[in-house]
Amino acid sequence: MPCGTLGSVKGVPQDILEELGVEILLGNTYHLYLRPGAAQVRQLGGLHKFMAWERALLTDSGGFQVFSLSQLRKVSEAGVEFRSHLDGSTHLFTPESTMEAQISLGADIVMAFDECTEYPAERGRAQQSMELTLRWAERSKKYFEAHKHEAPWALESAELPQGLKPTSLANVSEGAVNQIVPRGFSENREPRTENFPRNSKLETRNCTQALFGIVQGGMFPDLRRESAERLVAMDFPGYAIGGLSVGEPRALTEEVLHATLPALPKERPRYVMGVGTPEEIVRYALMGVDMMDCVLPTRAARHGLLYTSEGKVNIKNARYAQDPSPLDPNCGCRVCARYSRAYLRHLYANGEVLAMTLNSIHNLAFYLDTMRRVRHSIRLGDISALYSAIQSRA
């Protein structure tokens, strides 16, 4: 899932994302809550409509950014009081308020409000943090269940809210409008199709967002298993593993995943938050991870670090100044089809906006192509060949 932070994947327009085959984007509740504001997005029909994205969206709860971006954080049982990194204003995030914000934004998948345990953390601290996250998960779920029908697009009546238009007028039957664009999951947790449909046919079933729980527990396998089991007992439609990629060595990340994944039900999405490199995402996918998100492809792109089938390319390097060849001879993206390394280097060296755009498009194409190959290998049952092929690309 590429990161669309403030309702935009930096420098990449939505139609390019569609063309790349992006099926789901991540939006950051922390950022959108501050600007333009969750209520404002609700008033405009929700985040999908606001950013003109018809495919799936997932919002995180804001918990992570509160810890990583803001100043003067004060954690209590109620939630987290923090100062905005933008203007220093004070805010309070609670499980209830972040659920409210996420319902207003209307993403297909929303995340329980958790405490992302810092690294390193001693066992006592990790346990206390895990317990807090579990109590917050209960409160998140309670609020969500009571208010999930209030998503901007989840209508009970035929009345269209101001500004919303049906995507397909041909299918509108009088009085049968229950939803403008089908979103989310039905009550029995059936996703509409395997790949988050772009089905604009109006349906009369009442659909809602899906709330995922987040496993914490620091780097302690037994705490992780306990956290997972207690979340599963709360019966979420999907489960995330948080608190990883926070500075720990990779070996520890994998140890935690090995301990945690078996405790989460296979038949529901298992989502590892905030990972990873091309090599990591393959490894974790082959371990059974279904969803991942990371700023790496786009952030690295903005720093001129490009992933290719022949290894990493640091495009600012002078060696590319006269290189007429495409960035990646094995890549079919529009950047590699058209532009030379020399031109990409020139754009980056001169701080051109186009550098950001083209680099991001390529890195996203690389990541998405990587996952496509993983899915293909899984279907074919031919995993080992894929794995060693990817190893060389890291």
Add this chain to the structure above:
Amino acid sequence: MPCGTLGSVKGVPQDILEELGVEILLGNTYHLYLRPGAAQVRQLGGLHKFMAWERALLTDSGGFQVFSLSQLRKVSEAGVEFRSHLDGSTHLFTPESTMEAQISLGADIVMAFDECTEYPAERGRAQQSMELTLRWAERSKKYFEAHKHEAPWALESAELPQGLKPTSLANVSEGAVNQIVPRGFSENREPRTENFPRNSKLETRNCTQALFGIVQGGMFPDLRRESAERLVAMDFPGYAIGGLSVGEPRALTEEVLHATLPALPKERPRYVMGVGTPEEIVRYALMGVDMMDCVLPTRAARHGLLYTSEGKVNIKNARYAQDPSPLDPNCGCRVCARYSRAYLRHLYANGEVLAMTLNSIHNLAFYLDTMRRVRHSIRLGDISALYSAIQSRA
């Protein structure tokens, strides 16, 4: 002609420019000379190949930027000595050296090296500057005629330079390769088609770039006429009017144009450099101007100033924060087809890269659509209606 300064229209990829119907881009010799360097671009096959742009290109001579951007300029008969705005290094631009640079870059149309007379300038100063420009025009043309066959794409033999590939292998006949992508004008000054063809059929005619002369003379109609007549006597395939839009009141701009245009042959392109607003470009086109270039659509876009059929929109304004309507209801561009004013405002207010891209796409669409309407009106002979319609859009 949108401005592609350093080989890129800031934030807008080449395929979008093609989709917008851009037929010709302007590249700045001053900037490209400094980075990556004219020789470097030559080595990569010329500017078209470097920036992967198959349509037409025009380069200015560097004269204007030397005056507007660099420090410590010293003008002599030889040329202009200046310090780079990037790193303070010293350089000398002469008619010969800027012709050499432009031949290396390989744009379809190149400009004589001129002195852009400052405003205001007294008559004596304007006359002296005009005379210098005419002497430089002679030297530009002399050098150009002696070296024009050295453009990176103007081949005499069948041997392909390193890196260049024929655009259509089907049409390659052994030994008949005279040019990879037809460029420029034939010796009898016939442009290939009306609209700068994308004809990839290989031709055996020997083609070169076209050098345009530039009229100066300050704000003095008689000097302008003299400058024009003496340039026409040198017989250029096209003529530009420089030294306008340099701070003078609009009435004076028009006075100079009224004095100068009749002195330039109607059957050759007449190009006014550095203009203008949507209203201006219509006025000047209806006065007989054939070509114009301006940073305004893209620069204004980057500052959130958007041109619409209902007037200028300053997208950062709070009044758009909840506006779900498209930017311009009468615009068919991809931005107006998809995104709301509220979203565009959000992007701009948060310094998102996508703001720059989307705003530029729209403003370019607006400018190009404006000129399309001018051409249509001219063909239909229905100019007055167009003129009053455009007036309201200024």
